Amino acid sequence: MLLKKSSVLVIDDDTDVLIAVRLLLKTEAGEVFAEKNPQNIPSLLGRQKFNIILLDMNFSSSVNTGNEGLYWLKRIKELSPDSCVIMITAYGDIDLAVRSLKEGASDFILKPWQNEKLLASINEIVAGKKDPLERISLQKEKNSLTREMIGRSEEMLGIFHKIEKVAPTDANILLLGENGTGKDLIAKAIHQHSGRADKPFIKVDAGALTESLFESELFGHRKGAFTDAHADREGRFESASGGTLFLDEIGNITLVQQAKLLSILQNRQVTRVGSNEAVPIDIRLICATNLPISELANENRFRKDLIYRINTIEIEVPPLRKRKDDIILLSEHFLERYSERYFKPGIHFDATAMEKLRHYHYPGNVRELLYIIERAVIMAEGTELTADDLIFSPIESLNASQPEPDDSTLSTVERNTILRVIEKNHGNITKTAKELGLTRTALYRRISKYDI
Numbered sequence: 001m002l003l004k005k006s007s008v009l010v011i012d013d014d015t016d017v018l019i020a021v022r023l024l025l026k027t028e029a030g031e032v033f034a035e036k037n038p039q040n041i042p043s044l045l046g047r048q049k050f051n052i053i054l055l056d057m058n059f060s061s062s063v064n065t066g067n068e069g070l071y072w073l074k075r076i077k078e079l080s081p082d083s084c085v086i087m088i089t090a091y092g093d094i095d096l097a098v099r100s101l102k103e104g105a106s107d108f109i110l111k112p113w114q115n116e117k118l119l120a121s122i123n124e125i126v127a128g129k130k131d132p133l134e135r136i137s138l139q140k141e142k143n144s145l146t147r148e149m150i151g152r153s154e155e156m157l158g159i160f161h162k163i164e165k166v167a168p169t170d171a172n173i174l175l176l177g178e179n180g181t182g183k184d185l186i187a188k189a190i191h192q193h194s195g196r197a198d199k200p201f202i203k204v205d206a207g208a209l210t211e212s213l214f215e216s217e218l219f220g221h222r223k224g225a226f227t228d229a230h231a232d233r234e235g236r237f238e239s240a241s242g243g244t245l246f247l248d249e250i251g252n253i254t255l256v257q258q259a260k261l262l263s264i265l266q267n268r269q270v271t272r273v274g275s276n277e278a279v280p281i282d283i284r285l286i287c288a289t290n291l292p293i294s295e296l297a298n299e300n301r302f303r304k305d306l307i308y309r310i311n312t313i314e315i316e317v318p319p320l321r322k323r324k325d326d327i328i329l330l331s332e333h334f335l336e337r338y339s340e341r342y343f344k345p346g347i348h349f350d351a352t353a354m355e356k357l358r359h360y361h362y363p364g365n366v367r368e369l370l371y372i373i374e375r376a377v378i379m380a381e382g383t384e385l386t387a388d389d390l391i392f393s394p395i396e397s398l399n400a401s402q403p404e405p406d407d408s409t410l411s412t413v414e415r416n417t418i419l420r421v422i423e424k425n426h427g428n429i430t431k432t433a434k435e436l437g438l439t440r441t442a443l444y445r446r447i448s449k450y451d452i
Contacts, residue, residue, distance in 0.1 A: 003126050006051040007031045011038055011072070012088065013059045016444045017111070021054060023440075024115050025122075038072050045079040052122055053080075057089040057100070070103060077104040084125045088113075112157055112441070149185050150333050153325040154442060155318045159186065166313045167193035174250075174310050175288040177317030180367030183288040184248065186317060191244040196284055199243030204236050207252030214257050215273050219264070225274025237270045237281050244284045250310065251289035251296050255303065262306045285310060320362040320369065330366060331357050334373040335385075342377055352387035360392060368392075415450040418443070422452070 008029045010021045018034040025032045029052075035044060038059055044050075053076060057069030069087055076085055084106040100108055106125045109118060151157070166173060167190045175183040184203065191201045209217055216226075220235030236245060253261070264270055265285065269278040287310045289296060296302050320327065331349065339347045349357070362368055376389045418436065425431040433443040446452075 003029050003052075003123055005030050006126055007033070007049065008052045008054070008122075009033045009035065009044065009050040010054045011035045011041065012054070012056040013037075014056070015448065016441045017056070017088075019444060020441050021118075024118070028119060028122075038068065041072055041075060042079060045076065045083075049080065050083050052125065053083050053085045054088055055085055057087055070100060073100060073103050073105055086121065086125070112161075114161075149182070149189055150330050151323065151326045152329060153323040155323045156326060159315060159317065162313075162315050163189050163193060166190065166315075168195060170194075170284050171312040172285045172310050173287070173312070174307075174314045175286065175317060176293060176314060177288075177290065178319050178365055179290050180365030181317040181319055182366050183317055184246070186315065187244075187246045187286045187288065190286060191246075191284070194244070194284065196243045200240050201244050201246065202236050202240035203246045203248060205249055206247045206257075207249030209253070209257075211254065211256070214253070215260065218261075219270045220272040222272050222274035225272070229274065232272075235270060235272065237264065237283060238279060240283045241281045242283075244286060246286045246288070248288045249290070250287040251291040251302065255301075258303045258306050262303065262309060265306075265309050287311075320365045324358065327357055327362075327369070328354060330369055331373060334370050335377065338374045338377040344377060344380060344383075346383040347377060347380055347385060348383065349385050350387075353385045353390055356387040356390050411450070414446070415452065418446055418450065419452060 006029050008025055008031065010018055010032065012018055012021075012034075013036050015036070018036065022032050022034055033044070033048075033050070035041070038056075055069055055072060055076070059068050069089065073085055073087065076083060081104075085104065086107045086109060087100045087105045088109050088111060107121050109121060149156075149160070151160075163186065173187075173190060175186055177183050187203070188201060191197060204218065215221075216229075216233075216235070218235045218237055220233050220238055221229050223229055223232050264281075267278075268282070269280045271278050293314070297304060297307060320330075331354075335347060335349070339345060357369075364371075372390055372392060375391060376385050380389060418432070421432050421435050422429075425435065429440060429443060433440045436443065438446070
């Protein structure tokens with residue numbers, strides 16, 4: 001059976017998903033049908049046979065455990081046992097994936113997916129070559145590596161996609177973002193998704209190294225090279241050879257240190273202090289800085305030739321205030337962590353606490369949120385945390401007092417911009433999305449939001 005001769009049914013309560021899949025499969029499959037309401041599944045299967053069914057695991061009810069999807073999977077297998085069912089969800093629960101496979105699903109994919117991978121999965125199922133258990137094993141390993149990276153916002157999903165793309169390469173990565181945004185977690189995730197995952201991951205706070213320590217720490221030294229050099233010592237470059245070297249706060253090193261670092265990266269070898277023997281190195285380099293790229297590119301502060309060397313791929317990590325969709329998700333994650341650590345089970349946020357968490361500015365980013373939750377759990381008298389239990393750091397109070405932009409004004413600007421670009425492109429959504437720097441799905445979401 002070929003996909004061109006197949007009939008495909010997509011069942012999802014998200015209109016964007018239905019539109020995206022129909023557009024993707026329009027020229028690939030024989031027929032494509034879309035349905036928002038799972039209650040219509042029995043009547044649909046009673047009227048027509050579908051070779052492939054894409055089934056969401058969570059619909060518009062408040063329950064998001066995936067039980068709805070499992071229920072409808074069972075019903076589909078009863079009514080149409082020959083149909084191949086692919087489960088789709090935004091929740092990366094591998095145990096749930098295994099359950100769906102045991103119930104008869106042919107595969108399991110996570111939103112947002114890459115079109116090429118979804119097509120490949122469908123074609124493999126149609127051709128009878130798909131081994132879902134192998135795929136689940138690989139996905140389980142992948143998710144275990146990034147379990148500390150929490151986020152469902154559009155910004156974080158974009159970062160997850162970049163990690164997936166760049167990690168298998170040996171390209172040098174530059175991470176940009178404010179302090180506390182989680183650049184070190186992203187660096188670890190890139191390493192763990194790479195072919196160097198079983199080799200060392202060495203982190204160095206480059207900005208904390210003095211002139212006298214810089215060469216010794218990074219390049220190593222020979223015994224007797226200086227007063228306290230009592231034995232030979234390999235530097236961080238040698239320690240990381242075969243693996244990944246993560247230089248944090250790279251923007252704070254001096255021009256002299258930059259010149260030495262550039263020489264090492266160009267020659268791919270180091271010479272220990274007090275030695276004339278060059279040692280070859282094989283590293284993947286990841287750097288991070290809290291400086292904006294425009295400031296880093298100032299020749300009086302940072303060498304442009306070094307920027308080009310460390311910045312094959314650039315990943316900008318957004319501050320928490322720009323990914324507000326993740327605030328409650330992160331808060332509940334930290335609450336669970338610290339309630340277990342401090343033996344205080346059952347602690348939860350009340351409505352006032354949730355509201356306070358949503359509207360704070362978080363100048364200290366995710367790191368500040370983590371400390372806020374930990375303190376609240378430690379000081380909690382009962383099992384319910386209220387707004388009064390959440391004490392924001394006085395260190396950040398000056399920045400926190402700065403007013404937020406007028407959201408209604410920003411919404412108006414965004415709506416008018418989208419309208420103008422749509423009109424400019426004569427209603428062509430693909431061209432409009434490209435000009436606005438959005439995916440088609442993201443543009444459809446905004447069109448729905450602003451009732452355009």
